[in-house]
Amino acid sequence: MPALVLLGAQWGDEGKGKATDLLGGSVDYVVRYQGGNNAGHTVVVGDQKYALHLLPSGILSPGCTPVIGNGVVVDPSVLLSELSGLNERGVDTSKLLISGNAHIITPYNVTVDKVTERFLGKRKIGTTGRGIGPTYADKINRVGIRVQDLYDESILTQKVEAALDVKNQMLTKLYNRRAIAVEQVVEELLGYADKLAPYxxxxxxxxxxxxxxxxxxxxxxxQGTLLDIDHGTYPFVTSSNPTAGGACTGAGVGPTKISRVIGILKAYTTRVGAGPFPTELFDEDGEALRRIGGERGVTTGRDRRCGWFDAVIARYATRVNGLTDFFLTKLDVLTGWEQIPVCVAYEIDGRRVEELPYSQTDFHHAKPVYEMLPGWNEDISKVKSFSDLPKNAQAYVKALEEMSGAPISAIGVGPGRTETIEINSFL
Structure with a gap:
């Protein structure tokens, strides 16, 4: 079967862009199936670095058709800006396809996102403020605007009116904000129609x-598995399904078509935004991981919270996604530590727990149980085969593979496209 799913196995930011780009030259289509411009990927090709927020990473691979599926929410201004930026750098974007059923992030969705998050104060979720959640809420409430609606002014106007009937009441009476004019929104959205039509x-x-x-x-x-709206650390999650099942609903392809599910794992753990994080570090080790790993959000610009590798989370990702393989990234960042802690279980109220607790309360109180693995000092950024890695680095990878429950088929030893050790082919 020629269909593969590639997803984050932690809280996102694992290096999916590099993994997708690495496979891009061997695949015919790369499909984004959920999320919006709250999911940034950094891809390094030669001496060029590309920051992608909404576009599939396959857009950088000649001969590959990039697709934005029906499960994605699209901010037209962001999309067109991203396309323009790539075109200026000589990247051919003409093969891009956008689902007519994908939902549009409207100006009022962005406004609602920002004022709601601000209103929550200390109880805020930590959203990117880009209108993603409110757009998915409109979709579920059946008042959303789809890409295809841009091509029928009458339907578009009716839908915007219906959405703003409620939202303007909320903005003016609850948040003391100005009402948003229907005509202004319709005019802005119609302005994108011709520009998006070719795609x-x-x-x-x-x-x-x-x-x-x-x-x-x-x-x-x-994003990543632990940010899934159903299977993540709710309510500190995204508004869609980054897990493997989301590929079927977000692209309209049945599960029997999918042959491999590849999970991207960082050799340590990071997350952006609020929410529980058992292995989070608040000391010089955490700062070192952040500095050496360049841990700053591609889309948000926020520093990522950093911690040691969490095998409990990795096992959970294997289970809920049906992972067949792992791509381990940023192994090079761990060079220089004498010993590297790995979380093998949690302690919750005096109990040892080896699987992710389903209870939000338990997970908030989880304390990591660490196993210490020997580190290495050798530079591994130029290593091309697993056998050439330092013995302790090999042992670290093998230990993570055993703890996580799926084979590690590739290892990232640097940010570049070629700085990868391939153990087993994904294709």
Missing amino acids: VADTVLVLNEALEQDKVVLFEGG
Whole structure:
């Protein structure tokens, strides 16, 4: 079967962009199936660094068709700006396809996101303020605006009116904000119609026909498993399903078409935003991981919270996604530590717990139980084969593989496209 899913196995920011880009030259389609411009990827090609927020990483691979699926929420201004920036750098973006069923992030969705988060104060979720959550809420409430609505002014106007009937009441009476004019929103959205038209397609049909023709399709998740709305650390999660099941609903492809599910694991752990994080470090080790790993959000610009590797989370990701392989990234960042702690279980109210607790209360009180593994000092950034890694680095990888429950098929030893050790082919 030629369909693969590639997703984050922690809280996002694991290096999915690099992994997708590495496979991009061997696949025919790369599909974003959920999320919006709250999911940043950094891809390094040669001496060029690309920061992608909404576009699939496959857009950097000649011959690959990048697809924004129906499960994605699209901010037209961000998308067009991102396309323009790539075009200026000589990247061909003409093959991009956007699902006509993808939902549009409207100006009022962004406004609602920002004022709601500010209103929550200490109870805030830590959203990016880009309108993602309110857009998904509109989708579920059946008052959302879809890409296809840009091409019927009457329907678009009716839908905007229906959405603002409620939102203007909330903005003016609850948040003491100005009402948003229907005409202004409609005019802005219609202004994107012609610019987006060349890309809009029935992507469900395109992708299923491609699979029937034995084309290779890679489904790329944004964020990570622990940020999944159903399976993450709720309520400190995103508003969509980055887990493997989201690829089916977010792209319109049945589960029987998917042959491999690849989880991206960082050799340590990071997360952005609020929420529980058992292995988080508040000492010089945490600062060193942040500095050496360049741990700053691509989209948010916020420093990432850093901690040691959490095998409990990795096992959970293997289970809920049905992972067949791991791609371990940023192993090089751990060079220089005499010993490297790995969280193998949690202590909760005096009990040792080896699986992720389903209770939000228990997870908030979880304390990491560490196993110490010997470190290494050798530079590994130029290593091309697993056998050439320092013995302690090999042992670290093997230990993580055993603890996580799926084979590690590739290892990132640097940010560049070529700085990867491939153990088993994903294709």
